[in-house]
Amino acid sequence: MLHRNRRLIAVPLAVLTGTLALSSCGAKAGETTAGASGAQSCVDTSGDSVKVGFINSLSGTMAISETTVSESLKMAVDEINAAGGVMGKKLDVVAEDGASEPATFAEKAEKLVRQDCVAAVFGGWTSSSRKAMLPVFETNNSLLFYPVQYEGLESSPNIYYTGATTNQQIIPALDWLKEQGKSKIFLVGSDYVFPRTANKIINAYAKANGMTVVGEEYTPLGSTDFTTIANKVASSGADAVFNTLNGDSNVAFFRQYRSLGLSPETMPVVSVSIAEEEVSGVGVENLVGQYTAWDYYQTLDTPANTKFVADFKAAYGADRVTSDPMEAAYTSVYLWKAMVEKAGSFETDAVNEAADGVSFDAPEGTVVVDGDNNHITKTPRIGQVDSTGLINTVWSAPEPVEPDPYLKSYPWAAGIAG
Amino acid sequence: MDVIGSQLVAGVSIGSVLLLVAIGLSLTFGQMGVINMAHGEFIMAGAYTAYVVQQILGDAGLSLLVALPVAFAVGGALGALLEQLLVRHMYHRPLDTLLATFGVSLVLQQLARDIFGAPAVDVRTPSWLQGNVEVLGTVVPWTRLFILGVVVVAVGGLALLLTTTALGRRIRAVVLNRQLAETSGISTRATDRLTFVIGSGLAGVAGVVLTLVGSTGPTLGTGYIVDAFLVVVAGGIGQIRGAVLAAFGLGLLQAFVELSTTASIAKFLILVIVVAFLQVRPQGLFTVRTRSLA
Structure with a gap:
């Protein structure tokens, strides 16, 4: 019986290895052809429309977040088409499902x-x-336009990063905590690249600014048991918690946190992965009074945002909310349009040439592309969750912050980028 | 705060969640030998039942209590359906069952996504379960005590059912020797169906209680299914007391390892310990000695 089982297990294994071998061959073949044909683009701009691609996870665990991004991308394209397209050409969207799998x-x-x-x-x-x-x-x-805040330390000439890099989200949040007189910080995060990198930066910042990191805990993605971590937080004597947990883990963490009698007054939690879209899933009652660090909130009072929010609700339902990644995605389409129009061409090299200094009056305020690192200027804002589940700005940087993905302008960050 | 005390309580609390998700499985997998990968989705269905009941009744406290029996019925109904349509045709083909029920689990997840949407829904905690109480010099949330209570009732009820009722005797007879049970006039078919329904119903109950711990989303069940199998395998297949001991053992182990290391390492070490333990005792903590030849 045992032997039979082993043989049966070996079959899927063999299939799996076979697939892996095949896919690695495929990648190599692709590379050679790409090398042979060089950077020859096959983009057809001769007609009265031009194709653009969307790639979002419409299935799998990330679908929760990424479908909202695909919706706001679609809204931007529809608006642009209604206003005559880009250089007189209508945009024709080809949407693909990334299925929450990097390989896909x-x-x-x-x-x-x-x-x-x-x-x-x-x-x-x-x-x-x-x-x-x-x-x-x-x-x-x-070209890829990537709309989500991330851990920085990257700059590709073929990617435009319209979400915040670390000096537009994490460092301002730390500045704000310092300003509030918080000196003992507890770090809680999911165990993957973003929280690990973010916490490396936080540790370096703390060392340079007289703050102490009193605890640093990671849980596997999707983990729902925070009994021990909440106990550690409660007994750590921290003044504040910096939360880089992702997705569903937040629910379990905040529930446990609150039931231990901890509150925003005694020990505020600053979260960098909870936006308007996630609040209802985590439970408003668990989050009221807690803080978030982003560059955009639905409640921002700018003319562009009033229109953005109203249009989004008109398109997708009055009960829907808008969030930072959605706004960054919407903005990215307009920035691309502005770059193409400035370049007078859809060619990647021409667009890259024109990118520096291109600006757009986004819902979050005017943003400007930095042609050196392909990031954009953004205004960091600390928000507080209110009882309706929206986030109100309680602190905002005095002016837009230049992107610095490698943290070159921060002496204490030397060594992180390397 | 007394660290040992607080981790003891944490371990019991983690253990009670483990036991809750594993108790239904200890019937369907443990007693019947059916590898039901959709068990996690029955838990998810129970959680969504709690959500729906709360949407209808409004009051969080009342709806939690109402949701418990309703979720048992929902889980049981799903179990009956699965057993009738799929599992009964594959009782002697565990690998086929594994793949088929895995498929069912994907279908159920997508169904939940289509009905309730991809984002997690919010199930409110009743006001009388908010806050905490001091036990052994450490702060324990009321929700965790409630979970422990539900587990004690569920396990106690199941143990009583198996040991004192006619149905329980039939279930055990079928587990010990199917042919002999059948020649003694027991309808093994009816017994199988009922056992599967009860096991699945318990998954529904677990789902309701898990809404107090984490988020309620389409993938709720996948997070618990591995832990559930781990508990049943470590405890010894076919043994309720094995599952109880394994669940609390693993809970305490998790709590103490995590205290001195990290959550990720604790998870890893527990898998290593369980695998090492199964090398020494492949049959788990307890075994049933049967006269069957399998």
């Missing part, structure tokens, strides 16, 4: 660029999906 993202990105010949691709969420797509865009010399 790479494969679909390859398809969008090489088969569909899109002029630019918008999407991606997790850092692993972006890292998987990066070589595809670099070898084919095409």
